[in-house]
Amino acid sequence: MTGANEKVCLITGCSSGLGIGLAVELAQRGHIVIATMRNLDKQAALRAALSDAEVETEIAALDVQHGPGFDSLVNRIVEEHTRIDVLVNNAGVGFLLATEDANEEHIQQVLDINVMGVVRGTRSVIPHMRRARRGHVVNISSLAGLVGQPFNEIYCASKFAVEGYTEAMASYMAPAFGIHFTSVLSGRIDTEFGANAARLVQGTAPVEREDYRPIREKYLAGAARRSSPESGIVQSAAEVAAIVANCIELDSPPVRLITSAWAEAMCRIKTEADPTGRRMQQAVIDVFLEGKEVE
Ligand code: NAP
Secondary structure, X not given: OOHHHOOEEEEOOOOOHHHHHHHXXXXXXXOEEXXXXXXXXXXXXXXXXXXXXXXXXXXXXXXXXXXXXXXXHHHHHHHHHOOOOEEEEOOOOOOOOOHHHOOHHHHHHHHHHHHHHHHHHHHXXXXXXXXXXXXXXXXXXXXXXXXXOOOOHHHHHHHHXXXXXXXXXXXXXXXXXXXXXXXXXXXXXXXXXXXXXXXXXXOOOOOOOHHHHHHHHHHXXXXXXXXXXXXXXXXXXXXXXXXXXXXXXXXXXOOEEEXXXXXXXXXXXXXXXXXXXXXXXXXXXXXXXXXXXXX
16 A cells, blocks of 8 residues: 555554554554553563564554653654554453442543543644644543443543543634544453553452342353353454444544444434434534534
8 A cells, every 4th residue: 555545553552462452453454553551561462463464564652641752752753654544542451349349549530541542542643633734633542431330430430531632622622623532432352451450459349238249240140141152242443443443444434333233223312313423513513513402
């Protein structure tokens, strides 16, 4: 791929899971990919996946909890490639504890990575995209960004925030500067996500109150069923990556991208009238920027 179709793409959280899938998929399609991770000691899995696919990306260190790191990497990318076209805010952590069982430090960490990480990345790329009058920020949200789920309230709060942030940015960045915003909602993706969420609280012996045990057991039994291959619910990282890459290659990407029929069915009560978020985007533009009456 050359010229106008070749996009310079920065992806966060490429040490595992969907980040690896996205880096490989976008590189295979001929885009210039800067695949980042907070700990370069973990680059073996990405390197192996790239080598299997016979493609290359740049690999760079980036911790989404560190704003200056984002700024200097983005500035360097723009110096080298003259532009940045796509930021995929993929880095994220899960969290599965009842609110009163969770400690504040862990809650802050989840919110900082999942919400502030997205805001920091966006702040870094926006000046360049605004000057170029084009760009696309893809925020990997979740079904948990639209549907509150038991014991996931902290994670849901973080992904609901990503949804609100995406929707608000899409309402003026796209029409004014050609910078598109998309949030991506998946159900279950086959990655290390659950194990990594457990690792976050490892060694701190979180309290798990007896009162919650029966509800938690029900929830966990359902989660195990949904996670089994027989459920037909789980998507592979490669499958989701291909859906996201298709969206990145659209001239006019949607505000919301739901990646599976199951996730779509789960969201339908909220999204039936506007699955892609385009109607809401237009309504906000009409009322908040064009002075029209609410219909
Ligand atoms: P994963 O395998 O656990 O990958 C998460 C990635 O985020 C890892 O590379 C991790 O790096 C990185 N990360 C965490 N904190 C970071 C930080 N401070 N700076 C930079 N990178 C950081 O899980 P995944 O499923 O691929 O998750 C990717 C995204 O998909 C997340 O935003 C998640 O919320 C979303 N999602 C996942 C599912 C699912 O079922 N798996 C469903 C819907 C949405 P380390 O290796 O250093 O920890």
